[in-house]
Amino acid sequence: MxxxxxxxxxxxxxxxxxxxxxxxxxxxxxxxxxxxxxxxxxxxxxxxxxxxxxxxxxxxxxxxxxxxxxxxxxxxxxxxxxxxxxxxxxxxxxxxxxxxxxxxxxxxxxxxxxxxxxxxxxxxxxxxxxxxxxxxxxxxxxxxxxxxxxxxxxxxxxxxxxxxxxxxxxxxxxxxxxxxxxxxxxxxxxxxxxxxxxxxxxxxxxxxxxxxxxxxxxxxxxxxxxxxxxxxxxxxxxxxxxxxxxxxxxxxxxxxxxxxxxxxxxxxxxxxxxxxxxxxxxxxxxxxxxxxxxxxxxxxxxxxxxxxxxxxxxxxxxxxxxxxINPEIVNQKNAQQYNFGDIKLNNVSLKYQDTGIEALKKINLTISKGSTIGIVGKTGSGKSSLASLISRMYDCTEGTIEIDQKNISSINLFQLRDHIAMVNQDVFLFSQTIAQNIVFGLKRSYTNQEIVWAAQQACVDENIKQLKDQYQTLLGERGVNLSGGQKQRISIARALIKDADILILDDCLSAVDTETEHQITQNIKTLTKEKTCIIIAQRVSTVRHADCIITLDEGRIVQQGTHEQLIKTKGFYQDLYHKQQI
Ligand SMILES: Nc1ncnc2c1ncn2[C@@H]1O[C@H](COP(=O)(O)OP(=O)(O)OP(=O)(O)O)[C@@H](O)[C@H]1O
Ligand SMILES: [Mg+2]
Structure with missing residues (x-):
């Protein structure tokens, strides 16, 4: 009744x-x-x-x-x-x-x-x-x-x-x-x-x-x-x-x-x-x-x-x-001005409620605006989980995350995500044209030159130009299938055109050859001089230019330092470096 x-x-x-x-x-x-x-x-x-x-x-x-x-x-x-x-x-x-x-x-x-x-x-x-x-x-x-x-x-x-x-x-x-x-x-x-x-x-x-x-x-x-x-x-x-x-x-x-x-x-x-x-x-x-x-x-x-x-x-x-069902992530309604880019993690832990897996344990990390931080670690060590916390896909179970010294949960969710450009590990492109995929979610007006520019920065412009319909090529079920590396680079272009204060790249250069990877990291370095950049990678070459590199193991930070410091210290990073050198 x-x-x-x-x-x-x-x-x-x-x-x-x-x-x-x-x-x-x-x-x-x-x-x-x-x-x-x-x-x-x-x-x-x-x-x-x-x-x-x-x-x-x-x-x-x-x-x-x-x-x-x-x-x-x-x-x-x-x-x-x-x-x-x-x-x-x-x-x-x-x-x-x-x-x-x-x-x-x-x-x-x-x-x-x-x-x-x-x-x-x-x-x-x-x-x-x-x-x-x-x-x-x-x-x-x-x-x-x-x-x-x-x-x-x-x-x-x-x-x-x-x-x-x-x-x-x-x-x-x-x-x-x-x-x-x-x-x-x-x-x-x-x-x-x-x-x-x-x-x-x-x-x-x-x-x-x-x-x-x-x-x-x-x-x-x-x-x-x-x-x-x-x-x-x-x-x-x-x-x-x-x-x-x-x-x-x-x-x-x-x-x-x-x-x-x-x-x-x-x-x-x-x-x-x-x-x-x-x-x-x-x-x-x-x-x-x-x-x-x-x-x-x-x-x-x-x-x-x-x-x-x-x-x-x-x-x-x-x-x-x-x-x-109440949304787990509670949104703070009012938008205010913040200096996005200064991120601080205090004793942050994350336990996934459904599986009970503790993906991150007592993480302390300060990322200041304008710096680039590299994250490496074995598979399942919690790298992607850390990225999801910063874009507030999940709330941390312990500790606090601060952006511009304000608790992340007090910041308007949409405003926060507007200031973050994220490239996910599992690339997803919509069944639309390449151009539409690149400008997906872009809230400002844009020109075609900007789309081409973003694609050039992501080193995918050449590939797109070889397609019959170029930027108007339809992707997905009834369209063209791109290679894994091409998809990754289009999603990088999507993040770059957003020009956000925080750029997060989650293992999105894994399917790209080392030469192209070098080119893209160089481009990103120039573009993000003033911005905060978090690069998650499996390869040393992707993160070596970062201002600071952290190594995660089973949800804990086990190493932290620059490339030069870490290759001299015994540990995961040095091993990884030597193996990849060979
Ligand atoms: N949405 C989720 N729900 C429950 N458990 C999860 C979820 N995402 C990840 N996990 C678990 O949390 C742990 C850390 O996963 P995470 O994806 O952060 O690892 P990763 O370092 O990014 O690994 P990879 O290098 O393979 O991408 C893993 O044990 C994983 O099984
Ligand atoms: Mg991951």
């Missing part, structure tokens, strides 16, 4: 749409009932005329019937017009609500921290904003519309029926509750079975997609027959689930027709007897048959609406769960 009330909160901004929709439903139903009444009257008049058959007045009867026919068509047209308005208000409102909810969810997704994304897989996140929102929309649109429809129709039709004959009304309505119950159960079964079909389909799609994206591994390990048999199994499961759904669906309609038929027979049988007793007219029987048919679909929809509402509630609970 709590969720149901919360769900209906979304209606508030659109209450006038819903109220107008209700009014249109009432009007359209009034005009839906008229034809039945006209038919009844026409029947009775024809019968009377036949009983007192005078050929002379047959043309008068034809005229009378034509009048009725015109009135029926007229009423149907008016009914149709109001039906159109009903859909224009209620269904339109539901689409607007869908739009609102999608925006709310997307905003929330953007605020949640990286640890949230580790806990939930992409498919799950996609289905919240896709499928679950659609199910909620089905409640605001069809479910609300059909329940209003049913209520209004019931009141109007049953009142009319009762005014004609109470006895006939009761008999006629007898099968309807069974119909509603049947439909409720059948649509529940259909829903369960379609969920199964969905699950099987999702499995099949994931597998298929993986076999496309992993085609290089599959081919080189010659596992195509294994993949094929896996696909066949999943395809079989999907096939069986679909078949079972089709069987239930096939039973659904015949059952409905059977129940409608039963109601009609009852109406004619009981109506015929009452007619013989003179309690109702033949016209009334015809009228009742029409009413039965009018009521059947709404009653059938009752079961459907109930299951739609249940599904919407289940989906809403899932959406609500996501919306209620």
């Amino acid at each position: 709590k969720h149901f009330i919360q769900l209906n909160q979304f209606l508030k901004p659109y209450k006038w749409y819903i109220l107008a929709g209700f009014l249109f439903i009432v009007l359209s139903k009034i005009f839906a009932i008229f034809p039945a009444r006209f038919i009844s009257q026409a029947f009775d008049e024809v019968k009377q005329a036949l009983e007192t058959a005078h050929l002379s007045n047959s043309s008068a009867i034809y005229k009378e019937i034509t009048n009725y026919a015109l009135m029926i068509v007229g009423a149907a047209l008016v009914n149709g017009f109001f039906l159109f308005l009903t859909r224009q208000t209620i269904i339109v409102a539901s689409r607007k609500i869908e739009y609102d909810i999608k925006n709310t969810i997307y905003e929330q997704y953007q605020q949640l921290s990286r640890s949230f994304y580790k806990k939930h897989n992409t498919g799950d996140l996609m289905s919240r904003i896709g499928e679950d929102v659609s199910k909620v929309r089905m409640y605001f649109g069809p479910a609300i519309m059909y329940s209003m429809n049913l209520t209004v129709l019931f009141i109007l039709v049953i009142a009319t029926m009762l005014s004609i004959s109470i006895e006939l009304t009761l008999y006629t309505l007898l099968p309807l509750p069974f119909l509603a119950l049947l439909i409720y159960y059948v649509s529940k079964t259909i829903h369960q079975k379609s969920e199964q079909v969905q699950i099987k389909l999702a499995g099949l799609s994931t597998n298929t997609q993986e076999s496309f994206s992993g085609i290089r591994v599959i081919k080189s390990f010659d596992t195509s027959s294994y993949m094929k048999s896996k696909f066949t199994d999943q395809n079989q499961a999907y096939y069986s689930a679909s078949l079972s759904l089709a069987k239930t669906n096939a039973l659904f309609h015949p059952f409905m027709i059977l129940l409608i038929g039963l109601s009609t027979i009852l109406t004619i049988y009981i109506g015929g007897r009452l007619c013989a007793e003179g309690k109702v007219s033949t016209g009334n029987i015809a009228e009742f048959v029409i009413y039965v048919n009018m009521l059947t679909w709404p009653v059938a929809s009752l079961g459907w609406v109930t299951s739609l509402t249940q599904r919407a509630l289940a989906s809403y609970k899932r959406i609500d769960y996501f919306l209620k």
Whole structure:
């Protein structure tokens, strides 16, 4: 009930749409009932005329019937017009609500921290904003519309029926509750079975997609027959689930027709007897048959609406769960002026909550503006974790990080990230053009020359110029595939054009040859004279020019000094240097 009330909160901004929709439903139903009444009257008049058959007045009867026919068509047209308005208000409102909810969810997704994304897989996140929102929309649109429809129709039709004959009304309505119950159960079964079909389909799609994206591994390990048999199994499961759904669906309609038929027979049988007793007219029987048919679909929809509402509630609970999650990184709203670039880490530790891994232990480090710091260390020693702390992707579990002597958590998050240009270890380029990738996230205006300049600084301009569409080359699934080193350099260009106060390069020269690497580090050195630069690397050659180099081991700083100092001291750096010299 709590969720149901919360769900209906979304209606508030659109209450006038819903109220107008209700009014249109009432009007359209009034005009839906008229034809039945006209038919009844026409029947009775024809019968009377036949009983007192005078050929002379047959043309008068034809005229009378034509009048009725015109009135029926007229009423149907008016009914149709109001039906159109009903859909224009209620269904339109539901689409607007869908739009609102999608925006709310997307905003929330953007605020949640990286640890949230580790806990939930992409498919799950996609289905919240896709499928679950659609199910909620089905409640605001069809479910609300059909329940209003049913209520209004019931009141109007049953009142009319009762005014004609109470006895006939009761008999006629007898099968309807069974119909509603049947439909409720059948649509529940259909829903369960379609969920199964969905699950099987999702499995099949994931597998298929993986076999496309992993085609290089599959081919080189010659596992195509294994993949094929896996696909066949999943395809079989999907096939069986679909078949079972089709069987239930096939039973659904015949059952409905059977129940409608039963109601009609009852109406004619009981109506015929009452007619013989003179309690109702033949016209009334015809009228009742029409009413039965009018009521059947709404009653059938009752079961459907109930299951739609249940599904919407289940989906809403899932959406609500996501919306209620508080972003772990709390943002300080006000932006102020800081001297970005002076960074100080005091006794900083980081423990990843989900894995319990302590990636950084009691780190003390001062990086002053304008200096370049190199970070080396074995794999898993905490280098990337240190970089994530500075851009506040995570909050440290112990100690403090200060920027311009202010605690990082008191600085506006967006402002902080605006002043940091980061090149991540796992390069990600969007399925857009190269130029769009380079200026991605750039908040100021820029010229094409600047894009080329950034690419030149990252030593990737030559490569781009060799492509047919140059900077307009589309990347990604439907575009060109670049080499690992080219991707790295484009992401470096993306960071350089940002011209931020702090530049963080996380192992982003690993796929670049030493000569190009030398060129890029030289360029960066010139560009970042006034800025703070943090370079994480596996190679001594990348960091040797840094003002200070630290060596991390199992989350601790074990060495600190300049290149000249460190190569003279026994330890990781010296080993690394000698090995790489050889
Ligand atoms: N998001 C995360 N959630 C949980 N544990 C993590 C996460 N990222 C890293 N770790 C763990 O923290 C430790 C340090 O990882 P980190 O990525 O900082 O190492 P690294 O020095 O950058 O290694 P590499 O040189 O391979 O990039 C590792 O043991 C890793 O398993
Ligand atoms: Mg790393």
